[in-house]
Amino acid sequence: MKTLTGKELAAAIRAETAARVADGPQPRLAVVVATADEASLWYVRSIAKAASGVGIACDLADLGPGATATGIRETLERLSADPGVHGVMLQTPLPPGASAQELAAAIDPAKDVDGANPLSLGRLAAGLPAFAPATAAAVMALLDHYGVALEGRRTVVVGRSTVVGKPLAHLLLGRNATVTVCHSRTRDLAAVTSTAEVLVAAVGRAGLIGAEHVTPGAVVIDVGTNPTEDGGLAGDVDSAAVADRAGALTPVPGGVGPVTTALLLRHTAQAADLR
Amino acid sequence: MKTLTGKELAAAIRAETAARVADGPQPRLAVVVATADEASLWYVRSIAKAASGVGIACDLADLGPGATATGIRETLERLSADPGVHGVMLQTPLPPGASAQELAAAIDPAKDVDGANPLSLGRLAAGLPAFAPATAAAVMALLDHYGVALEGRRTVVVGRSTVVGKPLAHLLLGRNATVTVCHSRTRDLAAVTSTAEVLVAAVGRAGLIGAEHVTPGAVVIDVGTNPTEDGGLAGDVDSAAVADRAGALTPVPGGVGPVTTALLLRHTAQAADLR
Numbered sequence: 001m002k003t004l005t006g007k008e009l010a011a012a013i014r015a016e017t018a019a020r021v022a023d024g025p026q027p028r029l030a031v032v033v034a035t036a037d038e039a040s041l042w043y044v045r046s047i048a049k050a051a052s053g054v055g056i057a058c059d060l061a062d063l064g065p066g067a068t069a070t071g072i073r074e075t076l077e078r079l080s081a082d083p084g085v086h087g088v089m090l091q092t093p094l095p096p097g098a099s100a101q102e103l104a105a106a107i108d109p110a111k112d113v114d115g116a117n118p119l120s121l122g123r124l125a126a127g128l129p130a131f132a133p134a135t136a137a138a139v140m141a142l143l144d145h146y147g148v149a150l151e152g153r154r155t156v157v158v159g160r161s162t163v164v165g166k167p168l169a170h171l172l173l174g175r176n177a178t179v180t181v182c183h184s185r186t187r188d189l190a191a192v193t194s195t196a197e198v199l200v201a202a203v204g205r206a207g208l209i210g211a212e213h214v215t216p217g218a219v220v221i222d223v224g225t226n227p228t229e230d231g232g233l234a235g236d237v238d239s240a241a242v243a244d245r246a247g248a249l250t251p252v253p254g255g256v257g258p259v260t261t262a263l264l265l266r267h268t269a270q271a272a273d274l275r
Numbered sequence: 276m277k278t279l280t281g282k283e284l285a286a287a288i289r290a291e292t293a294a295r296v297a298d299g300p301q302p303r304l305a306v307v308v309a310t311a312d313e314a315s316l317w318y319v320r321s322i323a324k325a326a327s328g329v330g331i332a333c334d335l336a337d338l339g340p341g342a343t344a345t346g347i348r349e350t351l352e353r354l355s356a357d358p359g360v361h362g363v364m365l366q367t368p369l370p371p372g373a374s375a376q377e378l379a380a381a382i383d384p385a386k387d388v389d390g391a392n393p394l395s396l397g398r399l400a401a402g403l404p405a406f407a408p409a410t411a412a413a414v415m416a417l418l419d420h421y422g423v424a425l426e427g428r429r430t431v432v433v434g435r436s437t438v439v440g441k442p443l444a445h446l447l448l449g450r451n452a453t454v455t456v457c458h459s460r461t462r463d464l465a466a467v468t469s470t471a472e473v474l475v476a477a478v479g480r481a482g483l484i485g486a487e488h489v490t491p492g493a494v495v496i497d498v499g500t501n502p503t504e505d506g507g508l509a510g511d512v513d514s515a516a517v518a519d520r521a522g523a524l525t526p527v528p529g530g531v532g533p534v535t536t537a538l539l540l541r542h543t544a545q546a547a548d549l550r
Contacts, residue, residue, distance in 0.1 A: 101401040122397025126376040126437045152462040160448050162401045169444070169456070173435050176460040178467060181444070185451040187427040192453060195470070 002146075002248040004221075006138070009145045010258035017266045018054040020273075027272035028057040029087040029113065029264070030079045034067035034094050039227050044091055050261050056268055059085070069098040073106045080108035086275060087113035087268035092163075101162055110274065113267035115167060125170045131267050136168040138259035139200055139221050140175075142250060148198060148219050150175040156193050158182045158209065158236070159202035164223055168200060189213065201236035209237040217247040223256050233257075277421075277523040279496075281413070284420045285533035292541045293329040295548075302547035303332040304362040304388065304539070305354045309342035309369055314502050319366055325536050331543055334360070344373040348381045355383035361550060362388035362543035367438075376437055385549065388542035390442060400445045406542050411443040413534035414475055414496050415450075417525060423473060423494050425450040431468050433457045433484065433511070434477035439498055443475060464488065476511035484512040492522040498531050508532075 021027060029051055031044050044060060051058035061075055072094065079088045088111045092100050104116035112120045115133035123130035132140075143150065155177040159165040165181055172179045182192050183203070193199055193213040201209045202223035214220060224236030235252030242249060250256055296302060304326055306319050319335060326333035336350055347369065354363045363386045367375050379391035387395045390408035398405035407415075418425065430452040434440040440456055447454045457467050458478070468474055468488040476484045477498035489495060499511030510527030517524060525531055 101403055118397035118401040118403060119394045120397065121400050122393035122395065125396050125400060125441050126393040128376055128393060152460045154462075154467070166400050166445070166448075170441070173441075173456060173458070176458070178455065178457050178461040180453065180455040181448060182453050183448070183451070185427045186453040187429075192429070 001243050001246050004142055004146050004219075004248050004250045004255060006142055006250065006255045006257065006259040009141060010262040013141070013259065013262035013266055014050065014054050017056075017262070017269050020269050021055040024272070026055060026057055027086045027268050028059065028084060029089065029268045030059045030061055030085045031089045031091055032061045032063065032072060032075055032079070033091045034063040034065060034072055034098065035091065036065045037093055040091055040093065047261055047264060051265055051268070054265050056265055065095055067095055067098070069103060072098055072103050076103060076106035080106065080111055085111065086272035087111055087264075089114045089264070090116055111271055113264060113271055116163070121162065121167055124167055127174065131271070132171060133163045133167050134260045134264040134267065135164050135202075135223060135256065136171055137263045138256050139168055139223065140171050141259055141263060142221060142256060143198065143219070146248065148248075150177040150198065152176060152178070153197045154178050154180070154195055155198040155200070156180045156182060156196035157200045157202060158189070158193060159204070159223070161202065164202040168202065203236050205236055206234040207236070207238040210241040211245050214242045214245045216245050218245070220246045220249045221256065222250050222252050224252060225257060276518050276521050279417060279421050279494075279523050279525045279530060281417060281525065281530045281532065281534040284416060285537040288416070288534065288537035288541055289325065289329050292331075292537070292544050295544050296330040299547070301330060301332055302361045302543050303334065303359060304364065304543045305334045305336055305360045306364045306366055307336045307338065307347060307350055307354070308366045309338040309340060309347055309373065310366065311340045312368055315366055315368065322536055322539060326540055326543070329540050331540055340370055342370055342373070344378060347373055347378050351378060351381035355381065355386055360386065361547035362386055362539075364389045364539070365391055386546055388539055388546055391438070396437065396442055399442055402449065406546075407446060408438045408442050409535045409539040409542065410439050410477075410498060410531065411446055412538045413531050414443055414498065415446050416534050416538060417496060417531060418473065418494070421523065423523075425452040425473065427451060427453070428472045429453050429455070429470055430473040430475070431455045431457060431471035432475045432477060433464070433468060434479070434498070436477065439477040443477065478511050480511055481509040482511070482513040485516040486520050489517045489520045491520050493520070495521045495524045496531065497525050497527050499527060500532060
């Protein structure tokens with residue numbers, strides 16, 4: 001089984017972004033946070049660090065876990081209206097009563113570098129220019145980087161989230177793949193996932209995908225980042241179990257994750273160029 | 276094989292809409308046309324007639340086949356801004372150089388009764404309130420009318436258009452079905468469609484779906500309305516060929532079509548109520 005690491009691709013995207021940024025005014029990414037969730041805060045810090053590395057400014061708007069939906073919306077509107085901010089991202093989870101889908105509508109689509117505004121998703125689905133969610137874009141970038149053909153092939157996405165599964169289905173359709181979306185209510189999941197030449201697990205359950213879910217030779221992309229008891233990350237795929245069946249698998253960590261962060265920065269540089 | 280006619284359901288939706296409309300100010304639907312295509316003009320006339328039957332005013336804004344994208348956009352903006360208009364619909368086809376997806380963004384989402392604005396599609400995908408395209412909504416209404424279970428079942432949609440295939444995939448996902456989207460580039464279409472407990476053909480190729488595409492007992496919904504040489508309509512499904520295999524099939528004409536028109540009127544009444 002081939003291991004499809006994301007580190008080299010992420011480094012290449014960061015280098016290209018750094019070169020792009022070096023020529024013009026500094027792009028600025030604003031990340032709105034309203035949680036005390038340690039994994040989320042770690043992720044946001046990793047974005048800020050990566051941004052700094054490529055010459056992108058990253059502001060953290062930390063509203064705290066007590067933030068209200070109104071307060072979050074006003075912050076997103078203010079950042080969207082600020083000509084000095086080029087990218088706006090709303091980190092989840094949000095406090096109870098605040099809907100990420102509804103609030104993300106307050107992000108200017110031109111600054112929606114993580115593709116969270118429903119308008120961005122709709123434009124993506126309609127084949128119009130839009131920022132895709134960075135995670136979904138990272139899956140496509142990895143498939144392209146490793147030369148995985150998609151045209152006419154059977155792809156199965158496990159997970160129907162608005163941030164990964166659904167936009168990814170549209171990106172795959174846009175590349176002429178046949179696309180199946182599965183989820184927690186799918187009956188006989190293994191029977192469905194076994195039809196996949198390319199299988200993407202994006203469901204958030206550690207080790208859900210085992211040998212019985214994978215047809216021999218399939219390319220498997222693991223989007224899962226499930227915290228483990230020892231402070232590490234586990235994917236949605238049981239990598240030991242599928243090692244003898246999959247043709248290729250992305251590792252966790254070190255697969256989709258670094259590419260996601262790199263693409264978020266590329267999107268921010270693009271948003272700064274396009275303004 | 277059971278025939279799933281749409282006429283009774285359409286009549287019921289029209290009657291309910293007429294009753295709803297009778298209580299308040301008259302809703303008004305504006306249909307923008309920029310084509311000389313006879314089938315399209317026939318469809319628009321059928322909408323106007325049906326609207327009249329339930330007490331909804333229907334204005335035709337016929338810009339002719341020489342209309343420009345700018346002219347169409349301005350018309351859609353004017354109608355969206357007109358407080359006397361409750362529903363706005365853009366009929367296809369459009370003149371060369373005019374993109375329905377791009378122009379539909381000019382329709383106020385609150386009046387977008389045929390779900391053509393990319394924002395409506397994105398909101399649908401994100402699980403937020405939005406008008407679905409009437410055809411996609413009609414497929415769901417027919418499945419519900421005939422008590423076809425969807426939860427956890429394998430559904431296959433043939434066709435990935437922005438007006439039917441893609442929004443329908445989201446509506447089916449929203450009902451916890453497992454959803455596969457196929458299209459012209461799908462390899463071995465029959466192998467994929469044969470996995471369907473519920474199969475929807477929405478591709479616009481007369482008779483594409485034959486016996487080999489249908490697993491015994493499947494519920495088959497035929498969205499196709501392909502003009503025949505004798506002036507009639509043919510579906511995407513070869514009904515004679517699948518008669519011995521399908522458990523149920525919608526006829527063409529008389530299946531999805533009348534329900535689509537009825538739902539367009541219901542949406543217009545809802546838009547008038549919600550304004």
